[in-house]
Amino acid sequence: MPDVQVIGVDLGGTAIKLARIRADGTVMAEAQCPTPEPAVPGAVTMALCEAIEQIDPGHAAQAVGVGLPGPMDASARVARVCINLPGWEDVPLADWLESRLNRRVTLANDGNCAVVGEAWLGAAQGVEDVVLLTLGTGVGGGVLLQGELFTGHNGAAAEPGLIGLQPDGPACNSGNRGSLEQFASITGLRRLCDRDPRQLSAEADAGDPAAVEVWNRYGECLGCGVASLVYVFTPQLVLLGGGLAGAAHHFLPSVRREVESRVQAVSREGLRIEAACLGNGAGRLGAARLALQRLNGMMAPD
Numbered sequence: 001m002p003d004v005q006v007i008g009v010d011l012g013g014t015a016i017k018l019a020r021i022r023a024d025g026t027v028m029a030e031a032q033c034p035t036p037e038p039a040v041p042g043a044v045t046m047a048l049c050e051a052i053e054q055i056d057p058g059h060a061a062q063a064v065g066v067g068l069p070g071p072m073d074a075s076a077r078v079a080r081v082c083i084n085l086p087g088w089e090d091v092p093l094a095d096w097l098e099s100r101l102n103r104r105v106t107l108a109n110d111g112n113c114a115v116v117g118e119a120w121l122g123a124a125q126g127v128e129d130v131v132l133l134t135l136g137t138g139v140g141g142g143v144l145l146q147g148e149l150f151t152g153h154n155g156a157a158a159e160p161g162l163i164g165l166q167p168d169g170p171a172c173n174s175g176n177r178g179s180l181e182q183f184a185s186i187t188g189l190r191r192l193c194d195r196d197p198r199q200l201s202a203e204a205d206a207g208d209p210a211a212v213e214v215w216n217r218y219g220e221c222l223g224c225g226v227a228s229l230v231y232v233f234t235p236q237l238v239l240l241g242g243g244l245a246g247a248a249h250h251f252l253p254s255v256r257r258e259v260e261s262r263v264q265a266v267s268r269e270g271l272r273i274e275a276a277c278l279g280n281g282a283g284r285l286g287a288a289r290l291a292l293q294r295l296n297g298m299m300a301p302d
Contacts (some may be wrong), residue, residue, distance in 0.1 A: 003060065004022070006061050006065060008067075008113075011068050016032065016236060018055060025285070030055065048097060049105040063105070063291040065103060067286065071156035076290075076294070112290075113286030117281070117285035120285065127236050128145075128236065130236065130241070131233055131237075134161075134241050138163030141158065141222055161184070164176060165221070188269055200214060201215075215247065222255050223259050237273075
């Protein structure tokens with residue numbers, strides 16, 4: 001299906017990133033626009049429709065995949081909850097968009113989209129068992145097991161950023177306390193040093209020992225969470241993506257040391273821990289890939 005095109009959308013708390021993509025992964029058009037404030041479902045629906053019209057005025061795309069920051073239902077049509085967006089509880093977003101766009105729409109968790117994108121055209125190509133963490137405003141992620149996306153019995157898995165690290169730690173919007181997100185997100189980094197992550201990375205690049213130490217401590221916290229995930233999934237590859245992954249060269253060594261010290265050898269045999277390579281494009285690429293897969297499933301003969 002080389003001429004089939006789909007649209008992949010990555011809906012974030014601050015920006016909507018989208019692209020029109022061919023079945024071979026070629027990006028035909030792309031755009032980015034601010035997420036409405038407040039990001040209530042109706043306003044986001046209209047913004048998505050306008051952005052999609054902008055990159056596909058001729059309606060060349062046959063389907064749309066949307067990645068959102070939260071779990072979907074098992075049918076990939078209802079956004080069950082988006083923790084950091086107001087008013088998002090059991091929103092039938094696929095139905096709303098289909099009635100306006102007149103094409104098939106499928107939904108997915110944004111972390112799941114990112115790991116699918118990396119497996120398609122990124123750092124996880126050819127790897128069957130992968131855990132990906134997206135490190136940014138929050139900590140999301142996705143899991144591939146034997147080459148298949150792991151979504152659990154009701155579509156809500158996986159949320160690796162919400163595993164618990166500290167029982168009485170900082171409160172999380174999910175209702176948990178002391179989750180990995182509270183230590184490995186930008187907020188968690190700022191608890192160690194209240195400085196812009198890009199500035200902190202630049203200072204570490206320049207050899208500032210205080211900045212280097214902050215990144216080491218951040219990597220230790222992240223490594224503790226990764227160790228728990230390794231015990232659960234025993235993946236071949238752990239990928240670290242998201243906005244903070246640009247500084248991965250500062251904290252990857254301490255993540256690896258922490259995992260090595262906490263995880264028995266048999267559970268980490270052959271394990272690699274690396275930075276993702278698709279950057280902020282992974283989510284929209286994975287959303288497009290899932291839309292393609294589901295479109296192909298609809299078109300397959302009985």
